[in-house]
Amino acid sequence: MRDHRPSDGRAASLSRREFLKISGLSLSLPVVTDFRVIRVAGAEVKIFGPGKVPVTLNINGKTYTAHLEPRVTLLEALRDAFHLTGAKRVCDRGTCGACTVLMDGRPVYACSVLAIDAQRRSITTVEGLMNEGRLHPIQRAFIDNDAQQCGFCTPGFVVACKAFLDKNPHPTPEDIRKGLGGNFCRCGTYMGIRAAVLQAAGMQKGGASHD
Amino acid sequence: MTEPLHPSPAEYTWPERGHRRLIGKRISRVDGPAKVSGKATYTYDVHRPGMLYGKILRSPYAHARIKSIDTSAAEKMPGVKAVHVIQGPGTEIFWAGDEIVAVAAVDEPTAEDAIRSIRVEYEILPHLVIDTDPQRAGDLAKPTAEEVVGDPDAAFQQAEVIVEGEYGLPVITHCCLESHGLVAEWEDEENLLVHISTQAVSSIPNQMARPLGIPAGNIRVKMDHIGGGFGSKFSPDRWGIVAARLSKMAGGRPVKIMLERDAELMVAGARPSAYGRVKVGAKKDGTLLAWESTSWGTGGMGGGGRPPLPYIFEIPNQRKQHTAIMNHIGSARAWRAPNHPQACLLTMAALEDLAAELGMDPLDFFLKNIALTGRRAEIYRQELQIAADLIGWKKHWHPRGDRSRGPIKRGLGLAIHTWGGRGHASNCDLTIHPDGSVEIKLASQDLGTGTRTGITIVAAETLGLPMDRIKVMIGDSRYPPSGPSGGSTTIGGVSSATRRAALDALDQLFAKVAPALNARPEDLEAVQGRIGVKGDPSRSMSWEQACARLGGMPLTVRGRNPGPGHLTGSGVGGVQMADVSVDVETGVVKINKMVAVQDCGLIIDMKTAESQCYGAMIMGIGYALYEEKIMDQLTGRMLNPNMEFYKLAGLGDVGELIVHMMTGPGYDERGVIGLGEPPVISPGAAISNAVANAIGVRVPYLPLTPDRVLEALHKKGGHHATH
Ligand code: FES
Numbered sequence: 001m002r003d004h005r006p007s008d009g010r011a012a013s014l015s016r017r018e019f020l021k022i023s024g025l026s027l028s029l030p031v032v033t034d035f036r037v038i039r040v041a042g043a044e045v046k047i048f049g050p051g052k053v054p055v056t057l058n059i060n061g062k063t064y065t066a067h068l069e070p071r072v073t074l075l076e077a078l079r080d081a082f083h084l085t086g087a088k089r090v091c092d093r094g095t096c097g098a099c100t101v102l103m104d105g106r107p108v109y110a111c112s113v114l115a116i117d118a119q120r121r122s123i124t125t126v127e128g129l130m131n132e133g134r135l136h137p138i139q140r141a142f143i144d145n146d147a148q149q150c151g152f153c154t155p156g157f158v159v160a161c162k163a164f165l166d167k168n169p170h171p172t173p174e175d176i177r178k179g180l181g182g183n184f185c186r187c188g189t190y191m192g193i194r195a196a197v198l199q200a201a202g203m204q205k206g207g208a209s210h211d
Numbered sequence: 212m213t214e215p216l217h218p219s220p221a222e223y224t225w226p227e228r229g230h231r232r233l234i235g236k237r238i239s240r241v242d243g244p245a246k247v248s249g250k251a252t253y254t255y256d257v258h259r260p261g262m263l264y265g266k267i268l269r270s271p272y273a274h275a276r277i278k279s280i281d282t283s284a285a286e287k288m289p290g291v292k293a294v295h296v297i298q299g300p301g302t303e304i305f306w307a308g309d310e311i312v313a314v315a316a317v318d319e320p321t322a323e324d325a326i327r328s329i330r331v332e333y334e335i336l337p338h339l340v341i342d343t344d345p346q347r348a349g350d351l352a353k354p355t356a357e358e359v360v361g362d363p364d365a366a367f368q369q370a371e372v373i374v375e376g377e378y379g380l381p382v383i384t385h386c387c388l389e390s391h392g393l394v395a396e397w398e399d400e401e402n403l404l405v406h407i408s409t410q411a412v413s414s415i416p417n418q419m420a421r422p423l424g425i426p427a428g429n430i431r432v433k434m435d436h437i438g439g440g441f442g443s444k445f446s447p448d449r450w451g452i453v454a455a456r457l458s459k460m461a462g463g464r465p466v467k468i469m470l471e472r473d474a475e476l477m478v479a480g481a482r483p484s485a486y487g488r489v490k491v492g493a494k495k496d497g498t499l500l501a502w503e504s505t506s507w508g509t510g511g512m513g514g515g516g517r518p519p520l521p522y523i524f525e526i527p528n529q530r531k532q533h534t535a536i537m538n539h540i541g542s543a544r545a546w547r548a549p550n551h552p553q554a555c556l557l558t559m560a561a562l563e564d565l566a567a568e569l570g571m572d573p574l575d576f577f578l579k580n581i582a583l584t585g586r587r588a589e590i591y592r593q594e595l596q597i598a599a600d601l602i603g604w605k606k607h608w609h610p611r612g613d614r615s616r617g618p619i620k621r622g623l624g625l626a627i628h629t630w631g632g633r634g635h636a637s638n639c640d641l642t643i644h645p646d647g648s649v650e651i652k653l654a655s656q657d658l659g660t661g662t663r664t665g666i667t668i669v670a671a672e673t674l675g676l677p678m679d680r681i682k683v684m685i686g687d688s689r690y691p692p693s694g695p696s697g698g699s700t701t702i703g704g705v706s707s708a709t710r711r712a713a714l715d716a717l718d719q720l721f722a723k724v725a726p727a728l729n730a731r732p733e734d735l736e737a738v739q740g741r742i743g744v745k746g747d748p749s750r751s752m753s754w755e756q757a758c759a760r761l762g763g764m765p766l767t768v769r770g771r772n773p774g775p776g777h778l779t780g781s782g783v784g785g786v787q788m789a790d791v792s793v794d795v796e797t798g799v800v801k802i803n804k805m806v807a808v809q810d811c812g813l814i815i816d817m818k819t820a821e822s823q824c825y826g827a828m829i830m831g832i833g834y835a836l837y838e839e840k841i842m843d844q845l846t847g848r849m850l851n852p853n854m855e856f857y858k859l860a861g862l863g864d865v866g867e868l869i870v871h872m873m874t875g876p877g878y879d880e881r882g883v884i885g886l887g888e889p890p891v892i893s894p895g896a897a898i899s900n901a902v903a904n905a906i907g908v909r910v911p912y913l914p915l916t917p918d919r920v921l922e923a924l925h926k927k928g929g930h931h932a933t934h
Pocket residue numbers: 088089090091092093094095096097098099100109110111112
């Protein structure tokens with residue numbers, strides 16, 4: 001299948017960031033369209049937008065759908081379309097970690113992933129860490145060690161700590177210093193966070209069920 | 212509401228040591244579960260039916276006059292519901308980032324497109340955005356008159372050692388992780404509902420009333436949680452008024468405006484800079500004699516603050532003069548402990564340089580002159596000793612310049628600080644229901660300092676109930692008014708109001724149940740969920756049985772601060788010491804360890820009190836090593852309005868931190884005193900002093916970035932001694 005509209009080749013050769021910018025400049029049409037497929041260097045490439053497209057996301061084991069412009073980030077989709085506001089928007093460009101969620105078990109900055117690219121992935125937000133109303137051990141440890149003040153960085157940190165501990169079940173203090181450098185806290189709760197990670201790791205060592 | 216009884220003022224006291232079940236213990240914050248689970252709702256998370264997204268077009272120029280504005284394309288755009296010109300043609304703009312036009316649209320991308328379609332023509336005017344040289348400021352420099360204490364000329368004549376140095380710290384931003392913003396909606400023609408990220412729930416209605424032309428009573432303000440304020444969120448701000456106007460234009464639909472990160476850093480928070488040339492003189496034995504300073508700084512068009520110099524040490528002979536520079540940057544806002552971190556650096560660094568010149572250990576030098584700190588001298592003396600033990604001062608301190616081999620130089624530094632912190636005006640309504648449930652309402656706010664937790668602890672302690680029996684409701688302007696959360700005034704205010712309300716409520720409850728217990732009301736006490744006769748456990752009834760005697764009506768009592776009895780105090784002292792390593796090849800400073808020793812009167816919750824100190828030290832490490840609002844004189848713009856280049860301290864940057872709270876006899880009796888400001892004052896000075904001690908030369912300006920460290924090493928200067 002081939003599409004001859006002239007703008008396609010240009011859009012297809014752009015990086016995701018540039019594509020974000022360019023589609024931002026174009027007029028947004030309140031029309032829902034599907035994707036088109038073009039051929040670039042022998043490969044088929046899907047082109048979405050600039051109008052809204054149907055987006056289906058798997059979040060915390062549930063299916064969510066909405067019609068979103070392709071430039072909408074996963075973070076905006078979570079917060080504004082699905083009202084899952086645990087992940088926070090702070091820097092909106094991949095610096096602070098407040099928007100951290102898990103995508104197929106790996107931590108990502110939701111502000112730096114497009115919602116359309118998060119389809120067919122398993123997304124876990126802070127809201128999904130509780131188990132039948134019970135706090136996750138890392139959440140418990142955050143409370144015990146007062147690892148939050150205003151709490152705005154906390155959901156991102158909790159998710160980042162979960163991912164960190166999944167990968168490093170027995171971290172040293174040095175591992176913690178290096179491994180949790182992708183999140184910022186303005187209130188200065190790092191002492192509590194360090195202690196919380198060690199406490200939660202201790203629980204894991206003890207064999208307490210974690211997930 | 213029932214009239215409270217009026218016990219004599221002496222009865223409004225805190226429980227004695229040994230009778231405190233909860234107060235002063237290490238208690239986890241009551242809203243911890245909401246925060247760790249993502250359920251805590253911040254203004255940024257508020258979503259209202261039919262909500263529109265507001266965006267603001269900001270001036271790219273630091274100083275300009277608006278010539279023309281064309282919003283026609285935005286107005287025609289599908290999905291755009293309101294366009295509002297904030298500052299029209301002819302208006303003079305005084306900083307880059309100032310608000311020009313606002314739009315509201317059905318979603319954020321549409322609002323962004325609309326903003327991009329607006330065309331503004333400016334006449335560009337000359338600007339000044341730098342502040343390191345008052346000479347360059349011309350008319351924008353506003354010098355104040357020189358102040359003289361004692362006879363500085365004679366004292367400098369008498370001084371055996373004199374040092375002169377230049378010190379300073381730049382404008383930094385608040386960088387609250389939750390940016391400023393709100394959701395405004397007209398419930399009808401006359402009534403406005405505002406969800407806003409604010410430190411001042413009770414005073415926002417009055418600030419919005421006049422510009423909107425409605426009575427303050429028609430404005431309801433709500434806020435459950437706030438993602439940081441640090442002094443920058445007392446006002447509804449221009450964008451707050453604009454959101455209400457856009458909502459009106461859109462038929463009352465809710466309009467949400469949350470600042471983007473760049474706007475947040477450009478316009479929504481700045482701590483004034485301060486620089487100074489300082490001269491201090493002492494006798495050979497270290498006795499301080501004379502101080503002279505010429506200081507300057509900016510906080511934008513308002514000119515900034517004026518650091519109280521010399522800080523804490525009342526040197527007997529002084530000459531000082533300060534110049535405020537008005538420049539074209541976003542206006543200053545209160546930043547934790549306004550003026551104190553600046554005064555602390557300028558003073559403590561100069562004193563440490565003097566100690567180095569005298570060949571004295573600065574700890575001994577501070578102790579030698581401790582009487583100059585006035586009525587807190589004994590507190591400082593105790594705190595200095597404790598801090599010195601905790602950091603191993605006597606073991607690790609060496610004269611200026613680490614002479615060990617290798618590029619890593621280690622040093623110790625110290626500083627001391629003070630703050631007021633008396634409880635603000637606060638009203639609360641405490642209600643005991645006939646079923647035994649208790650609720651407390653007040654229009655206060657919890658900035659993450661633990662306000663909710665403190666109120667809960669005080670009520671539970673007083674009523675003899677477990678904490679989970681107390682429901683605390685704050686963050687709604689319809690509740691009894693309570694002061695803004697600034698200047699470390701909240702915990703003293705809300706805890707005192709709550710204590711008075713709970714004591715009065717108990718008096719009334721005792722009066723109701725005394726006959727049934729065959730006792731006089733004054734012989735009763737409330738402990739462990741029971742009301743009983745003091746010293747006679749056989750005559751008691753459960754809390755529920757007692758409350759059932761209220762009859763059909765709940766009992767509501769208003770508690771107030773100020774009020775009778777000594778419950779809150781003022782005036783704390785704190786000491787901090789820093790242990791740093793500096794790589795003299797790269798200029799990188801690393802914090803090995805910091806110690807904070809702090810008093811704040813009677814501590815309500817030890818756990819959240821310690822968190823305040825840890826957090827303040829970490830914020831202090833941030834402004835000591837990384838933070839600076841970097842302004843470009845060529846373009847007039849901020850070069851780092853983002854979090855890649857406006858750097859906060861990260862988890863790996865802060866070393867080992869130790870907090871020691873002063874408690875017990877001599878401290879608890881002073882009543883409850885706030886803690887938000889004091890521990891953030893000393894870190895800059897303590898770290899600067901530690902770096903000077905490590906590398907043998909003063910790095911004059913914060914932040915102590917590698918380039919500044921290397922430059923100072925290169926110059927091997929920063930102060931010159933004259934004998
Ligand atoms: S908001 Fe995504 S990293 Fe900061």
